[in-house]
Every structure is written in C-alpha cells, then in structure tokens.
Amino acid sequence: MHAVKVRFAAIVVVGLALVGMLSWVAGSWPADQTRATVDHCYVTHDRLEAMRSRCVGNWTRGGRGRQGPIHGVDVQESWKVIDDEPNSAYEWEVAIPASARQPRVLAGTRQAWTLSPRALPWVLVPAGLVALLAALAWLITSTVKASRSAHGVPAESSATPA
Incomplete structure (x- = not known):
C-alpha cells in the first residue's frame, strides 16, 4: 500500500511539473x-x-x-x-x-x-512536454496495477475460460 501512495505522490509531482511547464510556455505565470x-x-x-x-x-x-x-x-x-x-x-x-x-x-x-x-531551445520544449506526458501515463498505469494487486485483484483478469 505504501508503494501506491508513493506513486500517487509521483503523479501529483509530474502533473504539477507538466502544468508548470505549459503555463511557462504560455507566459501565464503571474506578472509574465x-x-x-x-x-x-x-x-x-x-x-x-x-x-x-x-x-x-x-x-x-x-x-x-x-x-x-x-x-x-x-x-x-x-x-x-x-x-x-x-x-x-x-x-x-x-x-x-x-x-x-x-x-x-x-x-x-x-x-x-x-x-x-x-x-534552437524551442525544440526542447515539445520534447520536455512529451517526456512529462509519457512519465505521467506510465505513473498512472503502474499505480492502477499496484493498487489492484494491493487489493487482491489480479492485474489481468481473464474473461474467457481456459
């Protein structure tokens, strides 16, 4: 359960970094x-x-x-x-x-x-945004999997009998 909390915290941190980067790019920081x-x-x-x-x-x-x-x-x-x-x-x-x-x-x-x-640095901004989005997607996916396994739900359920 501790791993799930750490992953949730990581999602929040990466999400805030993504929002911060987008607002910086848009020049929407206060007084910018x-x-x-x-x-x-x-x-x-x-x-x-x-x-x-x-x-x-x-x-x-x-x-x-x-x-x-x-x-x-x-x-x-x-x-x-x-x-x-x-x-x-x-x-x-x-x-x-x-x-x-x-x-x-x-x-x-x-x-x-x-x-x-x-x-040149303008090229780095989309690359940074893509990296943050990929990190966020990975964190969400791994958190959902970890949460399911912590609650005893199998990571992959088979809908068809074997």
Whole structure:
C-alpha cells in the first residue's frame, strides 16, 4: 500500500511539473508577458558572405524587467542599415520593422527565444512536454496495477475460460 501512495505522490509531482511547464510556455505565470521588445539588431557577414544576426531586447519574467539577447529573430536582408559604419565587433545595426519588434518568446531571466524554428531551445520544449506526458501515463498505469494487486485483484483478469 505504501508503494501506491508513493506513486500517487509521483503523479501529483509530474502533473504539477507538466502544468508548470505549459503555463511557462504560455507566459501565464503571474506578472509574465508572452512577448519581448526587440530593442536592437545587428548584422554581419561571414567569410562566405552569409548574413549573421544578433538581437537584444527586454521582457518581463516574474514581475521584473529583464534584458538580454533574443535568439531566433528573423532578421531580413531588406532591413535598412542605420549607420554605414560598423561597431567595434564589425556589426551594422539595422532598423527593426514594427512587425518584428514584439515577437512571442520563451524567456528566462537572462535570455529569450522566439517561437520560431530559428530558435534552437524551442525544440526542447515539445520534447520536455512529451517526456512529462509519457512519465505521467506510465505513473498512472503502474499505480492502477499496484493498487489492484494491493487489493487482491489480479492485474489481468481473464474473461474467457481456459
């Protein structure tokens, strides 16, 4: 019977983790915002002339303003360069169009990721949700089996005579 109680507690913990992760993804923690404000974006070109970009901005997490890099902003070649002179990192700042200024993000305290295929950690969120759902399903199934065996009910009953 003790094993059943432990499994019930595990179900509650995994369920709460799942609900917490879903609400974090949705930005529905108290005083959180689902969008960030992109303040600056910079572009540079590598030796093969492929454009690289870096954006920084601000967002709210837990009621506190945060700022830092925002990964996955889809900076376009068509964005206008603000200054013809590059900065010390040999990057040019570009003007951010209004349509790209406030993307939906997953945000922590130091950095944020847009909800786009360009932002690598976004791939980890569905994987984490699937893992939590699988753990929850396994815990429920094993708890039901353990509960039945604790009460003397066979785990599998045969409905047809042998």
